Structures are given as C-alpha cells and as structure tokens.
Amino acid sequence: MNAPSPEHLAANPLDAAAAALIGAPAGPLRLADLRRHQFERLRETVAWAQQKSPFYRRLLAGIDAQSLRTADDLCRLPFTTADDLRRNDPPLVCVSQDEVSHVVTLETSGTQGPAKRLYFLPGDQVATRDFFVHGMSVFTRPGDRVAILFPGGRAGSVGDLLAHALRGFGAEPLVADWPQDPAATARAMREFRPDVVAGAPVAVLAVARHDAAGKHEPLRVRSALLSSDRAGASLRAALTGLWGCEVYDHYGMTEMGLGGGVDCPVHAGYHMREAELLFEVVDPATGAPVPEGAVGEVVVTTLTRRGLPLIRYRTGDLSRIVPGACACNSPLLRLDRIAGRLGAGVDLGTGELSMAMLDEALFALPKVIDFAATCRLGKAPRLHVDIATLPGGGRLDALRTALTGIPVLAQAIARRRLHLSIAVAADGRLRTRVGKRRIAVDNAA
Ligand SMILES: [Zn+2]
CATH class of the missing domain: 3.30.300 (GMP Synthetase; Chain A, domain 3)
Structure with missing residues (x-):
C-alpha cells in the first residue's frame, strides 16, 4: 500500500485531542507544550502516589517529586513491575474501594499466583472513551457502520466503550462480540454491511475468511482496526486481500487504560496517547534508556490516573521509537509495531x-x-x-x-x-x- 503524500493527509485527529487535553493554544500541536505538560503531570502523579499509595510511599521514598524536570530525572525513578501489581503488597491503589467504578482482573496464562488487578475511577473510563473517539476518527466518519468484534456485554468492557464512543460522533456501532461462531458472525456482517470492522486480529481474520468462503461476493470493508494482540504481516495481507480494507493497528493494554496509540494513514508507527501517558523504551537487561530508534522494552507512566497510577511500568512489550517526523505532521511520539514480548518465546x-x-x-x-x-x-x-x-x-x-x-x-x-x-x-x-x-x-x- 502506498503511503499518501502529506498534502493529501487531513490533520491527525489525535493532535487536536492532545492539544485540548493539555490546554494548548489553537494551531498545530507543539512538542515543547506537550513535554512541559507531561512533566507537570508527572510531578503531580508522583506526589499524589507518594501521599496516597502505600506501595509508592515505600518505592518512591526520598524522591523529591518537584525535582522531576527532564528525561534524565525520569530515569532516576524506580520501575513498577507486573509482579508488583500481582503481589499488591503493600497495595498500590490510592483511593478507597467505594470510589472505584471499574475493576479489571487480568489472569496471566502460564504463571501461578495472584492475578493483576487494576482499578479505574469514573473519570478514567471517560478518558478512555474519549481516546477511542479520537483514535477511531482517524479512519471512521460520521454515518459509518462499524462492526465491533470485541466482548461488549459488560459496562466498561472494550466493546461497550467503543460503541459508546462511536455513537458519540455519529457512527453506527454493532457490537458483534467475540465470534464464538465466526460463520454466524460473518452472516450478521453481511446484513449489517460495515464500513469499518474493529476486533482482535484472529477474530477479524476468521470472520473475513468465513465471509469470503461463501457463495456470494465478499464484503467490501473500507478500514479494519486490529487491537489487543499482535497482527503479523501475513494476517494483515490476508485481510486486505479478502475485504480490500486498509488495516489500522492499535496498541494498548489494560494497564494503559486500554488505549495506547493508533497508527495514521502513513502506517509508520502508532501515534501515542501522550497527553495522558508518558512512554520510554529501555534496555530490558540494564533498565537504561536505549538510543532513539533502538528496540527495547516499552515503559509507561500514567499521567492522569488517580485511582491506580502506574509509574515507569515495565510492559514486557518490545518496540522502538520511530525516529524523525511522521509524514502526517503529527508530533506525537511513534512506537513501531510490537516486535515481541519478553519471555514469550x-x-x-x-x-x-x-x-x-x-x-x-x-x-x-x-x-x-x-x-x-x-x-x-x-x-x-x-x-x-x-x-x-x-x-x-x-x-x-x-x-x-x-x-x-x-x-x-x-x-x-x-x-x-x-x-x-x-x-x-x-x-x-x-x-x-x-x-x-x-x-x-x-x-x-
Ligand atoms: Zn502519522
């Protein structure tokens, strides 16, 4: 697929969203404003966590939150790990249970011991929904029909949040849920005739292959959004071949509040949700930052979450920061497609x-x-x-x-x-x- 030239690209909607969140003046989003905002929020987050979370009070003892001004200062902070979340002793959470509106329990396949538990406040879920609105609007227009192949039965589930976000900007969602029976989902798709399909890579592939195996012309889908798992080249090529769709990728995890970053029509990396999250890439062995462009472990710090903030959380995902400016003109940091997970091979x-x-x-x-x-x-x-x-x-x-x-x-x-x-x-x-x-x-x- 040829990348569109910059003059044919509309402004990336993620820029306007980030500008609004950081209270930047009208006009193009400026990197300096974004970085200043991130470090202000970092100082607030660290001070809040030290004050309210038993875990962070201990982990960040002796750190002067107000001294955090540069990337070098950030590197002095200790990491938070998946084991810290699992152990939860002392507890990470900063608020009382009755303030929490949504709890997500993440069972980890193949490991013993307690599951990771993440706590979200009502405002966190609103922020996620808003990010979904802006992320989806990169390739969805008002009036589009959007089939969602994520679980959507529960309030606060991915499918539910996405559907809510889409209705908010005038698109028509159909929450088809995880396709237990992909043939039946393919039939439902034929009736719905989606312009956009969003789902996990294998779920979307299964439905597309069932659809194309029928006796009719396969569906024509303008865009597919893949999320929640890595989508490889052969799967992406298969989808484009079957439905003629342009494939977009989203990268995120529950720890990031579901939304992390989404690629633009240039397809050269995910533009990250930088007004609310701070990203680093570090050497998995030493924890030191890698040179720009080198592959390492993605580390994320939440900048707005007050229920369960994560400070320098090691995601276990391997990627790299794509150097240079994107042809879409967005200054938002780009992470390359996830190259793998630590310890998963x-x-x-x-x-x-x-x-x-x-x-x-x-x-x-x-x-x-x-x-x-x-x-x-x-x-x-x-x-x-x-x-x-x-x-x-x-x-x-x-x-x-x-x-x-x-x-x-x-x-x-x-x-x-x-x-x-x-x-x-x-x-x-x-x-x-x-x-x-x-x-x-x-x-x-
Ligand atoms: Zn771009």
Missing part, C-alpha cells in the same frame, strides 16, 4: 520460537483461521499445534510444510530435539480467546 535449543513466527507461517495459508500451540520441554520435547480451519480446509502435509519452513523449528526437528505434532479441526471455530496469544509451555514432563 520458547527456547528450542536451536533458537527461540515465537508466536509471531507461527502466525506468519500459518496465517499465510488461506483456510487457517486460528491455532493454539503447546510446547512440552524436558526429556522428550514436543510441540503440539492445534489448528482450526474453514470447513474442508487444512491438508496436514501443507500445514506441516508451512511450520517446518520456520528455521528454528526445522533445525530442532532435524536434530531430533523436538517432535512436532499437528491436529486439525475443520470446524471453523476459534481456538483462542481475546487477548495476547502465546505458546503455552508445559514444563511438567
């Missing part, structure tokens, strides 16, 4: 196997809609891949060829270090749930 002895590698190999096959991978390590290592295809799809030899095209996997099999088993179910149903898919590791054997 599986060491096969021949190198690390990642979910991204499996995605690229399997989603390039036209009938694959989802899969789950389990790796058993130990004496008789084995990788089992449970693949779901459209009805009538999925020849075992083609699937095996695709998988053994992954060099680390092929080498591990050739050296008899690993047994690969494949199960195929041509039932057209998803094998995973919304969220970050990963290779399950079974260390028991």
